[in-house]
Amino acid sequence: MDFSLVITVFNEEDNIHPLLRQIDAALTEYVYEIILVDDGSTDSTIKKIEELKNPRVKLIVFTRNFGQTAAMAAGMQAASSDYIVTMDGDLQNDPTDIPQMLKKLKEEEWDMVAGIRKNRQDGALLRKFPSKIANKLIRNLTGITLRDYGCTLKVFNASIAKNLGLYGELHRFIPILAVLEGGRITEVDVKHHPRLYGQSKYGLGRTIKVMSDLILMAFFNKYFKRPIHFFGPLGLLCFAGGFLISFYLLIVKIMGEDIWGRPLILLGITLILAGIQFLTFGIIAELMMRVYYESQQKKPYSIKKVITFLKPALVPSSVADKHPEHRPLVPLFEPK
Numbered sequence: 001m002d003f004s005l006v007i008t009v010f011n012e013e014d015n016i017h018p019l020l021r022q023i024d025a026a027l028t029e030y031v032y033e034i035i036l037v038d039d040g041s042t043d044s045t046i047k048k049i050e051e052l053k054n055p056r057v058k059l060i061v062f063t064r065n066f067g068q069t070a071a072m073a074a075g076m077q078a079a080s081s082d083y084i085v086t087m088d089g090d091l092q093n094d095p096t097d098i099p100q101m102l103k104k105l106k107e108e109e110w111d112m113v114a115g116i117r118k119n120r121q122d123g124a125l126l127r128k129f130p131s132k133i134a135n136k137l138i139r140n141l142t143g144i145t146l147r148d149y150g151c152t153l154k155v156f157n158a159s160i161a162k163n164l165g166l167y168g169e170l171h172r173f174i175p176i177l178a179v180l181e182g183g184r185i186t187e188v189d190v191k192h193h194p195r196l197y198g199q200s201k202y203g204l205g206r207t208i209k210v211m212s213d214l215i216l217m218a219f220f221n222k223y224f225k226r227p228i229h230f231f232g233p234l235g236l237l238c239f240a241g242g243f244l245i246s247f248y249l250l251i252v253k254i255m256g257e258d259i260w261g262r263p264l265i266l267l268g269i270t271l272i273l274a275g276i277q278f279l280t281f282g283i284i285a286e287l288m289m290r291v292y293y294e295s296q297q298k299k300p301y302s303i304k305k306v307i308t309f310l311k312p313a314l315v316p317s318s319v320a321d322k323h324p325e326h327r328p329l330v331p332l333f334e335p336k
Contacts, residue, residue, distance in 0.1 A: 002030040003102060003155070004079035008071035009089035010039040014197035016048040019091055020057070026095040033058055036089070037075045040065030073166035076158075084161045086154050093153040094191040101155040101188060111160045111183035114146060114175060115153035115190035134214075138173070141218040146175050146187055153190055157183075173217045180220060227289060231282030239275025242268045 005023065009016070023034065037060045038046055049059055060074055076084055083102065087093040093115070101113045131150050139145050149172060156178070164177040175185050223230040245268030249259045259265055 001081045002032050003083040003085050003098075004033050004035055004081040004158075005085045005087065005098075006035045006037070006072065006075035006079060007087055007089045008037045008039055008068050008075065009041065009045055010065065010068075010071075011041045011043045011045060012089045012197075013041075013043045013045045013048050015089055015091050016045060017052065019089055020052060020054055022091070023095045024054075027098065030099075032056065033080065035060065035075045035078050037071040038062060039068065039071040067169055069166050069169050069171040072171050073164075076156075076161045076164075076166075079158060079161070082158050084156045084158050086152055086156075088152045090195055091197070092193050092195055093151075094193060097153060097188075097190040098155070101153075101190070104186070104188060105155050105157070108186075109184070110186050111157045112175065112178045112185040113155045114148070114185065114187040115151040116148040116187050117151050117192040118189040120192050134172075137211075138176070138214060138217070141214060142176050142221045144176055144179055144185075144221070146185070148187065149173070149175060151190065169213060170217070173213060176217050176221055180224070225289065227285035228282040231278045231285060235275045235278030235280075235282060237275070238271045238278060242271030242273075242275060245271065 007019070012019075020034070034054070034057045036049055036057055038049070040062050046059070046061060049057065058078065060071075060078060062071065062074075072086060075086075083105070085098055085102070087095070087098075097115065101115070104110065105113045131148075135147065135149055138149055152171075154174065160178055160181055160183045163181055164174060166174075166177070170177065178185050219230065245264060249262070249265055249268065253259050
């Protein structure tokens with residue numbers, strides 16, 4: 001199988017048939033599977049999928065609407081190929097872009113190739129303008145300089161895709177999660193079409209959620225494996241400020257002045273307590289990070305591949321016994 005195509009759908013009854021026809025027409029030279037994840041549709045989306053009886057399709061139906069992130073995670077975990085492609089089910093992504101992206105991923109050994117929606121066919125006020133602001137904020141806060149974080153059309157190595165840790169609504173930050181896994185990412189221009197049927201599930205109401213997730217991603221990118229480096233300096237700075245204020249007020253008190261009721265004393269006490277709390281948060285976060293890795297037998301690093309160059313003169317005797325052709329190359333003396 002050349003790749004697994006993961007598509008999340010939610011109330012896309014009018015788009016299913018033309019979507020699958022477009023995919024079949026664009027990818028005639030490939031062997032692939034289509035994993036459709038229905039995220040709790042309330043229309044006839046599931047019925048439309050079942051009508052086609054497409055042998056390539058694997059349908060995953062959620063009990064209710066869990067969100068695009070959960071649907072994408074379920075589709076990726078169900079994929080059986082070494083390469084995974086994700087795209088939207090609203091006909092705005094073009095499957096003819098997949099071959100060039102797959103070729104780039106394989107030939108240049110990238111772990112993820114993301115699409116840039118060239119000539120994006122969406123509303124300027126509600127879609128394109130907020131997207132530009134969000135993309136700029138993500139680039140500035142994370143240092144990962146992609147031009148279009150919101151394009152669903154992406155191609156992955158399955159080893160990266162299945163270890164992204166998709167929870168909540170983090171599908172918008174998949175490139176950041178891929179980098180955190182040690183992946184090499186790039187992007188290419190792709191086509192983008194206007195929505196013909198149905199309504200977009202995206203609006204300005206999700207902007208606040210995106211901003212909240214962005215703060216989380218910025219923290220993950222810089223401090224997930226060393227949270228004490230974030231909370232520690234804040235705690236020490238607050239504690240030092242509170243201590244200096246308190247020491248100053250102590251000197252003033254010794255000199256005979258009344259310090260009770262001054263706002264400065266409240267500030268000093270507040271800073272000392274805040275410093276203690278930040279340091280406590282840092283220690284607790286460090287302990288939680290270790291529990292996260294050790295309870296799931298995770299490692300704070302990922303290995304892409306292992307290459308060994310076994311010198312003939314150092315072939316151990318156990319190997320030589322199984323492979324007689326190596327026997328003359330076994331050293332006369334082996335360390336005990």
